[in-house]
Structures are given as C-alpha cells and as structure tokens.
Amino acid sequence: MPVYKTVGNKRILKTETEILNAIKVYLQNKVTEYNNALTTQMNAKTAYYQSHTAAFNFLTQVDPAATPNRNYTLLPPDFLIQQLVASLDTLVATYGNKYVYGDHIPTTNDEKLSLVAKLLYYQNSSRAEKNTVSKINDDITDTQQNFDINKKITDTTAIYLQSNGHSGTFNPEPGGSEGTGTRQKYTVIP
DSSP: OOOEEEETTEEEEOOHHHHHHHHHHHHHHHHHHHHHHHHHHHHTHHHHHHHTHHHHHHHHHHOGGGSSSSOOOOOOTTHHHHHHHHHHHHHHHHHOHHHHHTTOOOOSHHHHHHHHHHHHHHHHGGGSEEEOOSSHHHHHHHHHHHHOHHHHHHHHIIIIIISSTTOSOOOOSTTOOTTOSOOOOOOOOO
16 A cells, blocks of 8 residues: 655655545555456356356355356445454454554544554654665665664764764753754764
C-alpha cells in the first residue's frame, strides 16, 4: 500500500489522513480486482465445465466450490475494509479498548482505520523522504544505509567536524538560546 507520494525523483511520506484514504482506496481496488477475475470466470464457467466435465464432477464431491459450474457471489466494495475493522474489533474484544486505541475511543470505522494509518505513518516516519528507485533491492540497500549508525557517525564527523561544517552556532550551555553562547571549533586528531 502506498504510504509515500512521488514528488519529482523523491518519495515523500504521506500524512496520516492521506494514508487513511490510501488504505481505503487500496482495499477497494483489491476487491474490484477480485470481482473482475471472478466475473471473468463466471462468464466462462460453461466453457470451463464442459472442457473437463468428469473431473469437475469428481472434484465437486470433495469440494462444491471446486467446479466452475456453481453460483458466484461478488464481494461488496467495502468488504476488505469491513474485515480490517472486524479484526480491530476482535483485538478490542480480546485486549480491551485502551490497549488497542489508547485513551481515544473510536466511534466510526474511519476512526478505527485511522489507527492503522497512524501505525503506518509512525513506522515510516524515520524515512519521511526516500529516493525513487526502480528495484526493491536498491530500496532495501538505501534503507539499510540510512539506518547504519556507523555511516551516520562517519558522515557527521566528515561534514561537521572535518570539512568546516561547524560554521553554525553552537551553544554548549544549558538553557541558552540559539545564536548565543560560545562558538566552538572542533579538530579531529588522527
């Protein structure tokens, strides 16, 4: 499900509201995709059945749904949304409202789904901006490099301590405001 929006060659993390809408659109599109495949199968059920009648009759004895010669029921557009809400309701029944939703007691399905949107937002908030890549391996590598603490230390040392990146103000005294205090120059001793 897309929690990022593309802006130029970057992917920017969506807001919680945008993610909530993306969840609903994504789930509704999956239902539409399923219903389209089911409709195609339903329209060709006679041809499927007639191609291997004996095999389908045998399978029907074991599983009535194993034959194309049956009635098809399409899913309602909000089926997966309702299933997700039902899963959240099951969690509430098992663990309690406070454990699942905290101090906020949701009264609508959108409020319940916003919990999922918030979780996806916070899960991705450490990477509010990503490079657009065409391969999943490149995305994984980029994410790993972003969280590599040794690389962050090296970059911080190189940028701020070795290459005159320290030209901004620095206030070592607690309670001081930016722009006041002592300007420090750091030197890295090899």
